[in-house]
Amino acid sequence: MTSWRVTLPCTRSEAEALGEDISVFAALDSPPVLVTSEAEPDRPDQWRLDAYFDEKPSRSELALVVSLVPSAAGARPTAERIADQDWVTLSQQGLEPIRAGRFFVHTPAHRDAVPPGTVAFEIDAGRAFGTGQHETTTGCLIALDALKRQGAIFTDVADIGTGTGLLAFAALRLWPAARAIASDIDPVAIEVAAENAAINAVAVGRARGRVELAVAAGMDHLRLRARAPYDLVVANILAGPLIDLAPGLAGALAPGGRLILAGLLEHQAARVTAAYRRQGMMPSFRIVRGDWPTLVLRKRRRVGARR
Incomplete structure (x- = not known):
């Protein structure tokens, strides 16, 4: 060829x-x-x-x-x-498998290298971002794993800017009774996410235990709005769009809901955090991979209530 x-x-x-x-x-x-x-x-x-x-x-x-x-x-x-x-x-050839908490993400070339006891996903390199190789995706996987270890339970999940679908798939493996929706502004990414769902035996649809796929810019989609409020939202995008999306993402969360943000550099973290504090979001913890922090925030039970 x-x-x-x-x-x-x-x-x-x-x-x-x-x-x-x-x-x-x-x-x-x-x-x-x-x-x-x-x-x-x-x-x-x-x-x-x-x-x-x-x-x-x-x-x-x-x-x-x-x-x-x-x-x-x-x-x-x-x-x-x-x-x-x-x-x-x-x-x-240069994409080695990634271990992130309990997750093991690999390409087809490493299909036979899955360690026992891990939650494995096969994500082909190619047309969409989010194979697990980038520190932001890895940070989100570690954050999901940490929330599970803390005993968090989620029933309504949104993955905004899904890329390959990986983060939505990971959330469903951790909380199999949840409903999940994954969206991306890029139609190609949603095609790739559908392909990856089939490869990894993740059911597509609107019922619990399935992932619904949608082409959307931020929260601008009828299905995203109809399914709100969510108790978990993951957004691995870029710092600028994350700041712009703060009102929409925070508004889509139920009180007490968690928000995982990634795609920002360390020097951008303060501005991103400030944008979400103004929307009633409080920092919970962070994962740092190189220069790329992953922020985990929680929505106040009552916005504007005294601390």
């Missing part, structure tokens, strides 16, 4: 944030697979981005790749033809 590779240098922070920008390819019939790697082990901030296309990319597609890397502004990358390569398999 012949494919095409576009390579750009990038910084480590740009590489870590790349998964958040996969939506720029949403309009493409065949989006590229993005692979980031450390360029030189002795220079830890120098990374590279490889974008694999199954056909020669156009100028506009090359421009989309460049747009993902701010430090490469103005660059004119070229596409290199690669013969006899399966780019999906290639993209997974």
